[in-house]
Amino acid sequence: MDRTIKRILIIAGSDSGGGAGIQADIKTVTMLGGHAMTAITALTAQNTLGVTGVMPVPAGFVIEQIDAVVSDIGVDAVKIGMIGSAEVVNAVADRLAALDTVPIVFDPVMVATSGSLLADEATIAAFGRLMDIATVVTPNLPELGVLGGSAEALAARHGCAVLAKGGHGEGVDLIDRLVTADGRSTEWTSERIETRHTHGTGCTLASAIATGLGQGRPLSEAVEKARDFVRASLLAAPGLGNGHGPMRQGLVR
Template sequence: MKPARILIIAGSDSGGGAGIQADLKTVTLLGGFAMTAITAITAQNTLGVQGVHPIPTEMVLAQMESCISDIGVDAVKIGMIGSAQTAMAVAERLAGLDGVPIVFDPVMVATSGSLLADADTIAAFHKLMAIATLVTPNIPELAALGGEEIAARFGTHVLAKGGHGEGAMLTDRLIGPHGLAKSWSDARIDTLHTHGTGCTMASAIATGLGQGMALPDAITRARDYVRAALRLAPGFGGGHGPMGAPFTFHA
């Protein structure tokens, strides 16, 4: 059987912990075939983002078209989008993909606290949410997007991630257009090295969907994968370091 083809539309992280670099590792280790359309190049490390260079919208679309027209796509993961213009253009192109699941991670702020999307880009996220199978915001992102009602408003599912919550137990909630569909609770893994958790989670879910898994099952496997990666963090850098790569991970 051929591996599921996962198109990743996201920014590059020079430090290797998040973005395209984390996506590639995740898709590959979960048995998928990763393709990329890079939306921005960043200079960043565990301490923050030192520079961002958006890729022109036309080049983002050209990368997408090269993959779609020749190799084909079984699922799409969207991360850092680069600009409002790119967000609108990407949404329009993906709307033409019939039956392909789309996972949108609405990246606004890096783990270090650096801003990765301006106000206009965040406003354009509405177009991406309207075509997404699943949106995966953390607590601050969900609040900025309008709260849990975005699931009903855009006719999508929302994975409200609880990693920014307080307490020893964290809960992720899957919210559909008609309300809560499922929830998962686990003990917090006490680590500073959480760079790339959102990117990794979204890519893992997209891989599962591309492989034909039901949405709750894809989320369950993705959560297990992220928790394994957190436990394997190598401790690189002086700030929020990258997670590890669970090469022996089995669902």
């Protein structure tokens, strides 16, 4: 059986504007040579200006989607994004615990690029269960502050790697820092790309990392390749919408 194409399961919400969420994830995985499968946790009505509505998917049906694809197609890596509710967090954590050899990338989505809230306090409080089973967690600086404030402490507490994304930092340089559970760290520094078209950066980065891990890359290499992909996608943004527009995910050689 041909396993050259890796199977990436995306557990996340849908973005009707096509800039983030499942839509960005599918584009990313596809352009990086993987096969994207989905378990949708919520439907959103949104555009580049913000989120006007959210319709959660019941936890039981999220699990039904996961079981449907894993039982037939199989899975080489998992990406978790917008999770919807604490009930869904717990159900997904229970289900994925059985996939103990599959790398899991958890992007702890709390707020959309537009500023709209995408996770309530109960959901955020339950994130620890997903961090416990994750290979790597990818918070931005505000999310890191909510989750505990220190990448080192978070990595040690949950036994996972933490990629602290520096996009919300200050200065002309952007610094992303990867901390492993044993305290080792790696930093990447890049010149900041000045653009308002940044919708979907976090989703794209996490899905690109998941694809790299599914393809057998070491974590640091998967992160480096994913960062390159995001930067290329930012530079290729088509300039759509009146707010935080989408990027253009393309193939990075």
